[in-house]
Amino acid sequence: MSSQMTDLFLSSFWETLIMVGISGLIGAAAGIPLGIVLYLTDRQGVLPNRVVYGTLGIVVNAVRSTPFIILLVAVIPFTRLLVGSSIGTAAAVVPLTIAAAPFVARLVETALREVDRGLIEAAQSMGATxxxxxxxxxxxxxxxxxxxxxxxxxxxxxxxxxxxxxIGGGGLGDLGIRYGYQRFLPEVMLVVVLILIVFVQAVQSLGDLLVRRLSHK
Structure with a gap:
């Protein structure tokens, strides 16, 4: 592999890392509080509120049920408004964040439902806010x-x-499409796939390690 291609792979991987990292962190920052509100306002929650839960539930489900490729195109005007462009790494962060937040919210809500209600009732009986x-x-x-x-x-x-x-979001996907598909270089596509597999495995392994260390079981 030439030094030019190596530089392309490195820069593309860095762009992917930025997109995933920033959108994941912002999505978590928005999704965790949203998930907490969903849990609290559910009919069996601490602060049941059908209107709030129903409204948030509709919004969350609407975004989650929209295929990501359609979401990418649908939020282009909003993306241009925020970052001034609809292509590039910064532009890709916007739809990625919008997709991540409701996804996180539902997962957080589900995790909170697993908490023993006896602990919550005990805290309430002791006057906890x-x-x-x-x-x-x-x-x-x-x-x-x-x-x-x-x-x-x-x-x-x-x-x-x-x-x-x-759609020109940059990163490894863009590299694979431009060189692997459009320029008929299957070896580039193969390397992109392998890098993504290793990246995903690393993320999953780190997450599993944290879960094991934090688990009370």
């Missing part, structure tokens, strides 16, 4: 499940970031 229940009971108990959910999210974002290459 909703904030205290969330910070001292729900989040510590659900942390392994939340980390597992975030791991799934980051793995999914790796695949989404490769898809973003189809």
């Amino acid at each position: 909703t904030g205290q229940i969330v910070l001292k009971v729900l989040l510590p108990e659900a942390l392994p499940g939340i980390i597992a959910g975030l791991t799934i999210t980051f793995v999914s974002l790796v695949g989404y970031s490769a898809m973003a290459g189809a």
Whole structure:
């Protein structure tokens, strides 16, 4: 492999890392609170509210049910408004973040549902506020499940970031399409696939390690 191709692979991998990292962190920052609100406002939650839960649920489900390639195109005007362009790494972060946040929210909600209700009721009987229940009971108990959910999210974002290459999002997906497909260089496509497999395996292994260390079981 020539030094030029090596540089291309390195820069493309860096772009993928940036896209996945930034969108994953922002998506988690938005999705975790959203998941907490979904859990709290459910009919069996601490603060049941059908209107809030129903409204948020519709929005979350609408974004999650939209195929990512369609979401990429649908949010182009919003992407241009935020970053001034619809192509490139920065532009790809916008739809990736929009896709990640509701995904994280549902996974967090599911993790919180696994917390023993007896712990919540015990905290309530001792006069704990909703904030205290969330910070001292729900989040510590659900942390392994939340980390597992975030791991799934980051793995999914790796695949989404490769898809973003189809519309000039940069990264390994863009490299694979431009060189592997359009220039008929199957060896480039093969290397891209191998790098993505190793990257996903590394993310999954790190997530599994964190879950094992945080798990109370």
